[in-house]
Amino acid sequence: MGKQVLLIEDEPNIIEAISFLLKHDGWSVTSHSDGADAVDVVRTCKPDLVILDVMLPNRSGYDILQDLRGDDATANLPILMLTAKGQAKDREIAKKHGADIYMTKPFSNREMLDAVRGLVTP
Amino acid sequence: MAQSLIGNRIRARREALNMKQAHLARAVGISASYLNLIEHNRRGIAGKILLDIAGCLKTSITSLQQGAEATLVLALQQAAANTDAKVEVNRIEEMIGRFPGWANLVAELQKKSARLERNVEGLSDRLTYDPYLAESLHEMLSNVTAIRSTAAILHDMPGIEPAQQARFHTNLHNESRRLSDISQALVSYFDQMASGEISPSTPLDEFEAFLAEREYSIPEMEPETVTDATIDSIVKEAATLTSQAAKTSASEFLHQSRTEAVLLPLKAFAKTAKQVDYAPDKLASHFETDMATVFRRLAFLPRQNGAPLFGLVSCDISGAVTLRKPLPGFALPRYGAACPLWPLFQSIVQPGLALQFALEMPGGGLFRAYACCRRLAVAGFNQPQILQASMLLREITPQDDAAGLEAPVPVGPTCRICPRQTCQARREPTILATREAGIV
Numbered sequence: 001m002g003k004q005v006l007l008i009e010d011e012p013n014i015i016e017a018i019s020f021l022l023k024h025d026g027w028s029v030t031s032h033s034d035g036a037d038a039v040d041v042v043r044t045c046k047p048d049l050v051i052l053d054v055m056l057p058n059r060s061g062y063d064i065l066q067d068l069r070g071d072d073a074t075a076n077l078p079i080l081m082l083t084a085k086g087q088a089k090d091r092e093i094a095k096k097h098g099a100d101i102y103m104t105k106p107f108s109n110r111e112m113l114d115a116v117r118g119l120v121t122p
Numbered sequence: 123m124a125q126s127l128i129g130n131r132i133r134a135r136r137e138a139l140n141m142k143q144a145h146l147a148r149a150v151g152i153s154a155s156y157l158n159l160i161e162h163n164r165r166g167i168a169g170k171i172l173l174d175i176a177g178c179l180k181t182s183i184t185s186l187q188q189g190a191e192a193t194l195v196l197a198l199q200q201a202a203a204n205t206d207a208k209v210e211v212n213r214i215e216e217m218i219g220r221f222p223g224w225a226n227l228v229a230e231l232q233k234k235s236a237r238l239e240r241n242v243e244g245l246s247d248r249l250t251y252d253p254y255l256a257e258s259l260h261e262m263l264s265n266v267t268a269i270r271s272t273a274a275i276l277h278d279m280p281g282i283e284p285a286q287q288a289r290f291h292t293n294l295h296n297e298s299r300r301l302s303d304i305s306q307a308l309v310s311y312f313d314q315m316a317s318g319e320i321s322p323s324t325p326l327d328e329f330e331a332f333l334a335e336r337e338y339s340i341p342e343m344e345p346e347t348v349t350d351a352t353i354d355s356i357v358k359e360a361a362t363l364t365s366q367a368a369k370t371s372a373s374e375f376l377h378q379s380r381t382e383a384v385l386l387p388l389k390a391f392a393k394t395a396k397q398v399d400y401a402p403d404k405l406a407s408h409f410e411t412d413m414a415t416v417f418r419r420l421a422f423l424p425r426q427n428g429a430p431l432f433g434l435v436s437c438d439i440s441g442a443v444t445l446r447k448p449l450p451g452f453a454l455p456r457y458g459a460a461c462p463l464w465p466l467f468q469s470i471v472q473p474g475l476a477l478q479f480a481l482e483m484p485g486g487g488l489f490r491a492y493a494c495c496r497r498l499a500v501a502g503f504n505q506p507q508i509l510q511a512s513m514l515l516r517e518i519t520p521q522d523d524a525a526g527l528e529a530p531v532p533v534g535p536t537c538r539i540c541p542r543q544t545c546q547a548r549r550e551p552t553i554l555a556t557r558e559a560g561i562v
Contacts, residue, residue, distance in 0.1 A: 011264045013293040017271035020286070024279060055260060084263035106267040109274045 035059030168486030328368035
């Protein structure tokens with residue numbers, strides 16, 4: 001069984017495509033769609049990598065990222081941020097809050113796979 | 123403002139009353155030669171002397187200060203403030219006198235330029251902050267991401283299970299339909315913007331236009347029972363209210379007006395107000411209500427015979443203006459920050475305390491200002507205060523008791539067009555020259 005990726009994203013068709021792509025590449029993928037309890041889900045799942053959307057229902061991805069970085073247990077967890085906001089200031093915010101990689105939608109499958117493999121060895 | 127024009131008006135008014143210069147000078151306690159200098163625009167005039175002269179001439183300070191030229195002077199000052207070119211600001215009155223046509227042309231161009239700038243700002247704000255656009259674009263990018271990723275999987279990865287393939291095809295179909303709908307809605311939205319159906323003005327602009335159109339009073343709110351349907355109907359039928367934010371502001375204003383009309387019934391309030399000379403503190407005490415409610419009621423009261431005109435300005439704790447009813451002679455800057463010396467801002471640091479000051483504007487106009495700041499919500503521990511400050515304005519007329527008038531606080535409209543050079547609260551340099559006598 002491959003290393004575990006937790007995908008926190010609220011668009012079901014994006015979840016299905018990314019999940020399929022990563023599973024096909026040998027990763028074990030679980031997903032979650034709500035921002036409110038996302039931090040708890042990360043703590044429970046203990047994934048090897050988190051793919052985190054910025055625009056989530058009930059809580060911003062930036063706030064979730066900040067909480068994860070403030071917790072010793074998840075301070076060094078590889079996190080890839082996904083967003084439809086491509087402005088420089090959004091990249092700055094993501095970087096300031098501790099994102100390892102920031103990807104702007106739409107992205108290619110190759111970019112996604114390279115980013116994930118760059119953060120964690122499968 | 124427009125000192126030289128005030129001199130002309132004083133002379134014209136005196137002559138119209140067949141009053142001798144010496145008689146007027148004696149009545150206000152100055153020498154005839156000094157009055158002669160004033161009337162020939164060689165000495166400035168402000169404060170108590172202006173008030174006394176207006177009283178003797180049976181007119182108001184505002185009418186002496188504000189001929190048809192006052193608006194023109196302000197427009198030309200604003201035009202001068204918006205350019206780096208060296209402009210003889212201290213000769214504006216002379217320009218109006220000598221070249222009225224050119225002066226009007228410059229003022230018109232200034233107004234047009236300001237309007238266009240506001241449109242550009244409005245469009246820019248809309249593109250940057252419009253929640254509809256932001257949400258639509260975000261949804262569109264999510265659609266495209268799902269389509270691109272799914273299509274690439276189907277294209278690049280052979281041997282996918284038929285059931286999974288069918289699901290991906292369904293997803294593609296659904297996402298492409300959503301994308302089509304969003305695209306059409308966006309095109310329609312841009313078309314509306316281009317045709318002017320969606321105004322680029324700010325919601326506050328729309329709300330103010332709504333109040334101005336109704337001359338700052340809503341008689342429909344006066345009956346004892348006003349239904350929500352009446353309020354909804356007023357908002358719906360107001361052509362000036364195009365954005366949802368402006369409609370919400372108007373609706374909140376009308377609901378508040380309805381509550382105030384019940385708390386302070388028109389007939390009883392108007393009668394008592396007259397008895398106490400419209401003093402807000404006495405009205406608040408009589409009707410056992412808070413000062414801010416009385417301010418609003420006085421400012422937006424349906425016009426009563428003999429009642430003074432009131433202006434009102436409200437702001438939040440950041441100083442951003444949220445409500446404005448203009449009063450002739452007291453310039454309320456439309457955009458940008460106002461004079462920090464206004465009691466409106468002083469009241470923010472003293473919530474709950476009612477303030478009262480006499481204010482003197484640069485042209486010498488005297489106004490009574492009442493200000494207070496109230497909490498809109500009870501804050502918990504370490505929670506920020508949600509405050510609203512209000513300032514009620516009333517012109518001090520010659521009929522008022524000048525002897526009992528405390529020394530007025532010199533204030534201005536906004537630093538950029540305020541001539542008080544040495545004001546300690548100044549934020550930025552003024553574009554006005556300091557020729558205007560007596561103003562520091």
